[in-house]
Amino acid sequence: xxxxxxNPARAALDRVVRAEFGLIVAGLTRRFGDLDLAEDMAQExxxxxxxxxxxxxxxxxxxxxxxxxxxxxxxxRLRRESSRQSRHREAYDMLPPPEDVDPSDVVTASELTxxxxxxxxxxxxxxxxxxxxxxxxxxxxGGLTVAEIASAFLVEERALAQRITRAKKKIAAARxxxxxxxxxxxxERLEAxxxxxxxxxxxxxxxxxxxxxxxxxxxxxxxxxxxLGQLMPDEPEVWGLLATLLLTRAxxxxxxxxxxxxxxxxxxxxxxxxxxxxxxxxxxxxxxQANRPGPHQFLAAVNAVHTDAATAADTDWDQVVAxxxxxxxxxxxxxxxxxxxxxxxxRDGAAAxxxxxxxLDLARYxxxxxxxxxxxxxxxxKSEAVQAFRAGLGLATIPAERAHLGLRLAELGSLPPEA
Amino acid sequence: MTQYMLAVHHRxxxxxxxxxxxxxxxxxxxxxxxxxxxxxxxxxxGGLEPRETATVVDGRGGKRVVTDGPFIEAKEWLGGxxxxxxxxxxAALALAEEASxxxxxEVEVRPFQAE
Numbered sequence: 406x407x408x409x410x411x412n413p414a415r416a417a418l419d420r421v422v423r424a425e426f427g428l429i430v431a432g433l434t435r436r437f438g439d440l441d442l443a444e445d446m447a448q449e450x451x452x453x454x455x456x457x458x459x460x461x462x463x464x465x466x467x468x469x470x471x472x473x474x475x476x477x478x479x480x481x482r483l484r485r486e487s488s489r490q491s492r493h494r495e496a497y498d499m500l501p502p503p504e505d506v507d508p509s510d511v512v513t514a515s516e517l518t519x520x521x522x523x524x525x526x527x528x529x530x531x532x533x534x535x536x537x538x539x540x541x542x543x544x545x546x547g548g549l550t551v552a553e554i555a556s557a558f559l560v561e562e563r564a565l566a567q568r569i570t571r572a573k574k575k576i577a578a579a580r581x582x583x584x585x586x587x588x589x590x591x592x593e594r595l596e597a598x599x600x601x602x603x604x605x606x607x608x609x610x611x612x613x614x615x616x617x618x619x620x621x622x623x624x625x626x627x628x629x630x631x632x633l634g635q636l637m638p639d640e641p642e643v644w645g646l647l648a649t650l651l652l653t654r655a656x657x658x659x660x661x662x663x664x665x666x667x668x669x670x671x672x673x674x675x676x677x678x679x680x681x682x683x684x685x686x687x688x689x690x691x692x693x694q695a696n697r698p699g700p701h702q703f704l705a706a707v708n709a710v711h712t713d714a715a716t717a718a719d720t721d722w723d724q725v726v727a728x729x730x731x732x733x734x735x736x737x738x739x740x741x742x743x744x745x746x747x748x749x750x751x752r753d754g755a756a757a758x759x760x761x762x763x764x765l766d767l768a769r770y771x772x773x774x775x776x777x778x779x780x781x782x783x784x785x786x787k788s789e790a791v792q793a794f795r796a797g798l799g800l801a802t803i804p805a806e807r808a809h810l811g812l813r814l815a816e817l818g819s820l821p822p823e824a
Numbered sequence: 825m826t827q828y829m830l831a832v833h834h835r836x837x838x839x840x841x842x843x844x845x846x847x848x849x850x851x852x853x854x855x856x857x858x859x860x861x862x863x864x865x866x867x868x869x870g871g872l873e874p875r876e877t878a879t880v881v882d883g884r885g886g887k888r889v890v891t892d893g894p895f896i897e898a899k900e901w902l903g904g905x906x907x908x909x910x911x912x913x914x915a916a917l918a919l920a921e922e923a924s925x926x927x928x929x930e931v932e933v934r935p936f937q938a939e
Contacts, residue, residue, distance in 0.1 A: 582912040
């Protein structure tokens with residue numbers, strides 16, 4: 406991974422290959438019905454590409470080249486194994502000889518779409534643990550190596566490899582189907598997929614710990630969300646997720662100072678990425694037109710209001726509160742209620758915000774204490790604010806957030822308790 | 825087609841249920857059994873007598889050793905199961921949802937090994 410990032414030509418090749426990896430795995434899985442074989446052969450094709458392309462040049466259609474190479478390798482392997490293992494004979498009998506395969510007929514566009522959708526829903530099947538869903542999605546669809554995923558999530562490579570192996574075994578043994586869910590299951594199954602992308606994004610955006618070398622999970626999540634958008638062009642929740650990711654990522658350059666989280670209202674807005682904000686806003690407008698609201702779209706809309714304000718003081722809090730009200734009507738959760746209470750605090754004053762916050766049963770959640778602390782401080786109740794900030798710091802796990810809370814305590818003339 | 829075991833586990837923490845609930849459960853399970861039998865996917869199934877009726881046999885030492893009681897005093901034990909024939913896990917999970925509602929317990933779904 407290190408060399409890939411140091412060598413621009415190699416990094417560019419890695420990007421091409423990674424972009425096609427999910428396609429190759431998806432197509433092979435449909436053809437051969439074996440996720441394991443598909444992954445292995447895709448990996449071999451990628452290795453061959455990385456070896457040959459630097460000298461021979463990148464082929465005009467990298468996807469077709471990789472798919473064809475992986476497919477021929479799969480056929481070779483099945484041929485070899487069919488003499489030993491009868492269980493592959495059936496698959497082997499259905500195969501055309503490798504030389505008969507014409508690159509132009511490898512796949513059609515709609516087949517590609519269907520295959521990758523099948524792969525996504527298989528990787529994010531609810532019968533798999535969420536960590537496995539995330540790992541499988543990044544590995545099989547995102548084309549990240551096991552080493553890259555392990556270092557991104559700060560887990561041992563061997564443990565992650567085992568997790569992926571176990572998940573693939575379960576998919577095969579329990580017969581987790583390789584297909585797009587039926588309409589009546591789709592909302593729930595889609596939610597699982599969106600959650601996986603969201604988890605990938607969050608780990609990249611607010612890492613649980615700093616790692617010196619790791620792939621950019623924020624970029625990966627945006628890329629996955631874009632793929633989902635292409636594959637499911639009629640799902641506004643997918644646009645909502647993509648919009649939220651873009652509108653959040655747009656603020657990347659302004660959100661950290663010396664490893665410390667800078668709250669939205671204190672960010673230097675001139676450092677926001679205007680193009681990304683514009684793309685996010687366009688997506689939110691598309692969501693509004695579709696008029697099929699859902700949680701991801703509400704979150705995107707709230708982010709759109711924030712990123713629409715030239716300064717924090719210009720924020721249209723009426724609009725933010727209205728969005729939270731609609732969100733709660735559709736999908737009430739205590740966390741959304743907390744965010745609404747914060748918006749009420751901005752619009753109607755800290756006392757009004759605090760009154761709602763105090764009603765919520767969220768004492769185990771660090772953000773509840775932090776929201777209380779901010780309201781208490783604005784009300785001049787300093788010692789209670791210090792107490793609440795300390796409680797929040799005690800529950801917060803993300804280093805950048807902890808650094809921010811430490812600073813807030815220092816501003817109140819209080820030292821953060823020794824961790 | 826794959827055979828799946830839909831297993832119902834009892835737990836120490838399970839609350840006692842009244843007679844009317846028991847009767848309802850029998851009726852619901854019976855209806856479920858009729859449905860899967862009519863669909864031609866029923867392989868086997870049934871409820872087990874309480875675990876106090878269990879006997880453990882160990883034949884490994886060349887001589888039969890018989891012990892009273894279940895294998896281990898677990899906090900959770902098998903109360904009954906179905907073996908059903910399904911095309912894939914999604915189909916098995918859909919049946920497990922119905923089975924769970926009928927027997928008023930959680931249902932564990934496991935595939936049998938392919939031969």
